Amino acid sequence: MPLRRWDEVKPCPTCKKPSQQILLPSEGRGEFTVPVVIHVDAKGNYRFPGSPDAKLPPGFEKRELKTIRDIEHFEHQMNAKLRSDSDRHHENETQAFAQIQSRLRSELRTAMQRMSPLGRDFAEMAMKMNDERKRKSNDCGFHVEILHFNQSNREAQRDASTDWKRRHS
Numbered sequence: 001m002p003l004r005r006w007d008e009v010k011p012c013p014t015c016k017k018p019s020q021q022i023l024l025p026s027e028g029r030g031e032f033t034v035p036v037v038i039h040v041d042a043k044g045n046y047r048f049p050g051s052p053d054a055k056l057p058p059g060f061e062k063r064e065l066k067t068i069r070d071i072e073h074f075e076h077q078m079n080a081k082l083r084s085d086s087d088r089h090h091e092n093e094t095q096a097f098a099q100i101q102s103r104l105r106s107e108l109r110t111a112m113q114r115m116s117p118l119g120r121d122f123a124e125m126a127m128k129m130n131d132e133r134k135r136k137s138n139d140c141g142f143h144v145e146i147l148h149f150n151q152s153n154r155e156a157q158r159d160a161s162t163d164w165k166r167r168h169s
Helices: 068-112 117-132
Strands: 009-011 018-020 031-041 060-067
Touching (some): 060 068, 068 117
Antiparallel strands (some): 009 018
16 A cells, blocks of 8 residues: 555554554565665765665665664664764763863862862862763664654654655644
8 A cells, every 4th residue: 555545543443442553564574665775885884875766875885674673683783883983982082081180180179278178178079079970871872763763753744755744733
């Protein structure tokens, strides 16, 4: 059935209340009718084309993710790669921050010698609070939209290939 004839809400066959329909892969093979396409180069860099038939950039090869297992495996690989890159970046940031923090704290401790006891207590408390502060998470959260987004968390759009139209509230 073409997507333009797809009803988003139909009555439940059991209780007859309106229910949202979910588009799943084709029966039997567990494959999507239109695969998720990615472009990969020899260095392992990825590009995500806007459509499955997009022109292949020079030096890239086309890969099709046809099953949910393929997509989940790709998401896992991408999250591992992004997490590794993020960890490396975070480690570099932490080292640079530690050097600056050490220099600034040394200057503050020198200045604290001229402070009142209340001022010294305040500076110590500020340093302690800074040390206990929660740092940024490095959860990359890479995902492929077709498995994770639906009508409830994605703005509708007009798409010539599916005749999907923007909803107005």
